[in-house]
Amino acid sequence: xxxxxxxxxxxxxxxxxxxxxxxxxxxxxxxxxxxxxxxxxxxxxxxxxxxxxxxxxxxxxxxxxxxxxxxxxxxxxxxxxxxxxxxxxxxxxxxxxxxxxxxxxxxxxxxxxxxxxxxxxxxxxxxxxxxxxxxxxxxxxxxxxxxxxxxxxxxxxxxxxxxxxxxxxxxxxxxxxxxxxxxxxxxxxxxxxxxxxxxxxxxxxxxxxxxxxxxxxxxxxxxxxxxxxxxxxxxxxxxxxxxxxxxxxxxxxxxxxxxxxxxxxxxxxxxxxxxxxxxxxxxxxxxxxxxxxxxxxxxxxxxxxxxxxxxxxxxxxxxxxxxxxxxxxxxxxxxxxxxx
Amino acid sequence: xxxxxxxxxxxxxxxxxxxxxxxxxxxxxxxxxxxxxxxxxxxxxxxxxxxxxxxxxxxxxxxxxxxxxxxxxxxxxxxxxxxxxxxxxxxxxxxxxxxxxxxxxxxxxxxxxxxxxxxx
Amino acid sequence: xxxxxxxxxxxxxxxxxxxxxxxxxxxxxxxxxxxxxxxxxxxxxxxxxxxxxxxxxxxxxxxxxxxxxxxxxxxxxxxxxxxxxxxxxxxxxxxxxxxxxxxxxxxxxxxxxxxxxxxxxxxxxxxxxxxxxxxxxxxxxxxxxxxxxxxxx
Numbered sequence: 001x002x003x004x005x006x007x008x009x010x011x012x013x014x015x016x017x018x019x020x021x022x023x024x025x026x027x028x029x030x031x032x033x034x035x036x037x038x039x040x041x042x043x044x045x046x047x048x049x050x051x052x053x054x055x056x057x058x059x060x061x062x063x064x065x066x067x068x069x070x071x072x073x074x075x076x077x078x079x080x081x082x083x084x085x086x087x088x089x090x091x092x093x094x095x096x097x098x099x100x101x102x103x104x105x106x107x108x109x110x111x112x113x114x115x116x117x118x119x120x121x122x123x124x125x126x127x128x129x130x131x132x133x134x135x136x137x138x139x140x141x142x143x144x145x146x147x148x149x150x151x152x153x154x155x156x157x158x159x160x161x162x163x164x165x166x167x168x169x170x171x172x173x174x175x176x177x178x179x180x181x182x183x184x185x186x187x188x189x190x191x192x193x194x195x196x197x198x199x200x201x202x203x204x205x206x207x208x209x210x211x212x213x214x215x216x217x218x219x220x221x222x223x224x225x226x227x228x229x230x231x232x233x234x235x236x237x238x239x240x241x242x243x244x245x246x247x248x249x250x251x252x253x254x255x256x257x258x259x260x261x262x263x264x265x266x267x268x269x270x271x272x273x274x275x276x277x278x279x280x281x282x283x284x285x286x287x288x289x290x291x292x293x294x295x296x297x298x299x300x301x302x303x304x305x306x307x308x309x310x311x312x313x314x315x316x317x318x319x320x321x322x323x324x325x326x327x328x329x330x331x332x333x334x335x336x337x338x339x340x
Numbered sequence: 341x342x343x344x345x346x347x348x349x350x351x352x353x354x355x356x357x358x359x360x361x362x363x364x365x366x367x368x369x370x371x372x373x374x375x376x377x378x379x380x381x382x383x384x385x386x387x388x389x390x391x392x393x394x395x396x397x398x399x400x401x402x403x404x405x406x407x408x409x410x411x412x413x414x415x416x417x418x419x420x421x422x423x424x425x426x427x428x429x430x431x432x433x434x435x436x437x438x439x440x441x442x443x444x445x446x447x448x449x450x451x452x453x454x455x456x457x458x459x460x
Numbered sequence: 461x462x463x464x465x466x467x468x469x470x471x472x473x474x475x476x477x478x479x480x481x482x483x484x485x486x487x488x489x490x491x492x493x494x495x496x497x498x499x500x501x502x503x504x505x506x507x508x509x510x511x512x513x514x515x516x517x518x519x520x521x522x523x524x525x526x527x528x529x530x531x532x533x534x535x536x537x538x539x540x541x542x543x544x545x546x547x548x549x550x551x552x553x554x555x556x557x558x559x560x561x562x563x564x565x566x567x568x569x570x571x572x573x574x575x576x577x578x579x580x581x582x583x584x585x586x587x588x589x590x591x592x593x594x595x596x597x598x599x600x601x602x603x604x605x606x607x608x609x610x611x612x613x
Contacts, residue, residue, distance in 0.1 A: 003498070024609075026458075027458070028460040037491070044458065045457075045458035050569070051569050127473060128501065141458065141459065141460065142456075142458055145459075146567075147567055149581070151562035151563045151565065151567075151583075152456040152457065152458070152459060152539070152562070152566060153456045153457075153533050153534075153536060153538065153539050153558070153561070153562040153565055153566065154531075154539060154542075154558065154559065154562040154563070154583065155539045155541070155542025155543075155545075155550065155555060155558045155559075155562075156539070156542060156545060157363065157370075157545075158372060158548040159364075160477040160478070160479060160480075160541070161477060164460065167458075191588065193465070194469075195465035195466075195468070195469060196466050196468075196469070197367075198471065201472070201476060204472045204475075204476055208461055208463075208468065212461065215461070224499050235424065235579075239475075239476055243472075243475060246475075247461055247463075249463075250461075252477045257483050264586050270460070273460065274460075276477075286592075317610055325483035326476040329349065341528070344504075344575035344590065345497050345500055345501075346465070348493075348496045348497050348499070348500040349494070349496060350493060350494035350500075351495050351496070352492050352493050352495065352497075353488070353489035353490065353492050353494075353496070353498025353548075354489065354493075354553070355491040355492065355551060356488040356489060356491070356492025356493070356545075356550075356552070357485040357488045357489040357492070357546045357547070357548075358547075358551065358553045359486035359488070359551045359611075360481075360484050360489075360546050360547035360548070361481070361485065361486045361549035362547075363479075363484070363546055363547055363550075364478075364481045364484055364546075365477040365481065369496075369560070370550050371583050371586060372535025372586075373547070373550065373551075374497075374550065374551075374556065374559070374584075374586075374587050375586045375587055375590050376592075378590065378591040378594075378613060379590050379591065379594045382500070382591060382594040382595050382598055383598070385502075385598075386595075386598035386601070386602065387556075392563075397551045398494075398500055399495040399496050399497070399499035399500035399502075399503045399521065400497075400499075400500070401553045402499065402503075402518055403495060403496045403499035403521070403529065403554075403556070404492075404496070404527055404551045404552055404553070405551055405552055405553060405556055405587065406535065407553070408522075408549075408553060408556070408587075409560045409591055409594070411518070412591050412594070412595035413594075413595050414515070415497060415594065415595070415599050416551055416595045416598055416599035416602070417598075417599070417602055418489055418598060419599070420602055420603055421524070425603060427599070428500075428550070428600055428603055429578065429596060429599075431595075431599065432592055432595035432596065432599070433592060435515075436522075437521070438519035438522060438523050439522040439523060439526060439553065440508070442522070442523040442526045442527065442589070443526045443556065443557055443560050444528070444560075444580070444583075446526060446527050446530040446531075446557065447530060447557070447559070447561050447564050447575070447578075447580055448558040448564070448577070449530075450469070450530040450531060450534040450561050450564075450565070450569070451534070451561055451565040451568055451576050451580075452566035452572070452576070453478065453534060454533075454534035454535065454565060455535070455568065456562070456565050457567060459539070
């Protein structure tokens with residue numbers, strides 16, 4: 001139990017490195033401010049497939065294949081893959097990865113899946129159960145719209161708090177040992193539900209979950225926000241990011257210098273008509289596996305706290321009038337070895 | 341002639357602008373607003389009140405979905421006058437049969453021909 | 461975080477950006493009004509050029525507007541207009557057509573029977589269900605009233 005810090009956090013006992021990473025992004029994301037960080041940009045939403053669901057599966061498969069290739073490994077070297085997405089029965093993952101022949105653990109953490117997969121993969125390696133493990137997730141605007149909202153051609157109006165589901169996928173390959181960047185701490189979030197029922201304000205619904213996990217992380221590790229060069233939440237968007245920063249500020253944590261949100265970074269707010277910013281599993285995954293990892297490799301950031309946020313509701317619970325339970329998982333990534 | 345278009349414009353526009361308040365100021369979803377408006381049309385039609393709106397607005401009153409509700413109610417009343425009790429059931433859909441059939445038929449054809457596109 | 465759910469709800473209400481009501485209403489008014497003028501144009505055409513009688517003019521106009529709403533949905537244009545128009549494209553009968561065609565198009569990939577046809581009325585269904593049911597209720601009331609007054613209406 002020596003690896004546990006406080007109530008929600010673990011500090012990894014060995015070096016667990018992020019060996020490689022890869023991203024696939026949609027056309028709109030490929031026109032955004034982070035375009036140059038994406039490895040593959042899809043020219044159109046079906047990507048040569050028969051349906052958007054098939055396209056999303058192909059995104060996950062491509063991201064994993066490229067990440068494994070970037071690591072100089074073969075698919076057979078990966079002991080576990082942890083994957084999930086937003087679709088019913090997580091079909092994006094299971095259909096996308098069915099041909100890869102890697103021992104597969106399917107996850108559902110809504111948009112927090114990247115942090116969940118990264119957490120568990122790191123623990124598997126730190127526990128000595130795997131030498132190499134991968135984590136992947138995706139979201140696709142068109143598949144998410146038809147499942148959670150309206151048909152694409154339906155004439156609806158988006159309120160200013162509405163977010164835009166990112167079409168994107170991100171995959172990471174983790175290894176025991178290695179030269180870093182290292183996964184050092186994992187803070188697993190609790191389900192937080194502040195009674196928000198407005199499905200058009202996901203950022204507002206999820207912000208308290210991010211606040212809860214961040215405060216747990218700071219308490220458990222004894223670190224202050226300024227320990228990190230970058231603290232990044234998953235998909236709170238412009239509305240949720242400002243709320244989270246304000247709530248943390250009220251509790252004495254200064255988030256003004258190094259805090260941002262993947263949903264705010266991936267689109268240009270006005271020009272790309274993104275309203276309150278990006279959302280979806282692919283939002284935090286593509287920003288982590290694109291921008292953040294590449295900048296860490298360059299040395300721009302030394303310590304990053306990645307906090308992917310998820311809204312755990314379904315269309316059924318919304319119609320039944322229930323509120324939106326939310327979650328956030330934090331993963332601390334550092335260029336410095338925790339063992340040195 | 342010109343006046344009729346001006347009236348259609350402001351009556352139709354006003355109905356839409358009022359419905360927009362519901363969209364912006366309440367959490368009522370668009371599908372519920374449409375249902376609300378069609379039932380409102382049935383009630384106004386049953387009371388004979390929508391005739392006044394239609395007299396001023398012309399297409400500005402008949403094109404909004406309230407007009408569809410009005411046609412349903414007027415059709416039922418006409419059906420009762422012509423066929424008695426059976427008209428309660430046949431009148432409404434008979435009066436709106438053209439619109440309902442057209443929406444099903446065009447829906448099929450258009451959906452068979454075209455596919456949705458990605459947005460943004 | 462020291463908020464209760466109720467306090468957080470109030471905080472959110474104050475904190476969150478609101479829809480620009482005036483601008484939205486203006487666009488709904490202009491575009492909704494314009495759609496009705498198109499309807500007026502067809503109405504005049506059916507009345508003055510084809511010489512149809514009043515009820516037939518209304519039906520023909522409805523069918524035409526439904527066709528146009530369906531077509532513009534198929535051409536991927538209706539939702540672009542709706543983004544600005546809001547209720548201006550929702551409330552006219554063209555919006556009813558859009559709510560029928562858009563799920564039919566969307567779910568075509570799940571087949572012509574259980575996709576396109578079965579999903580066609582997922583959004584518009586309630587309009588017919590409650591519209592027709594309400595009209596039958598009105599019919600009952602009217603029938604009873606007529607019986608009481610003795611058919612004098």
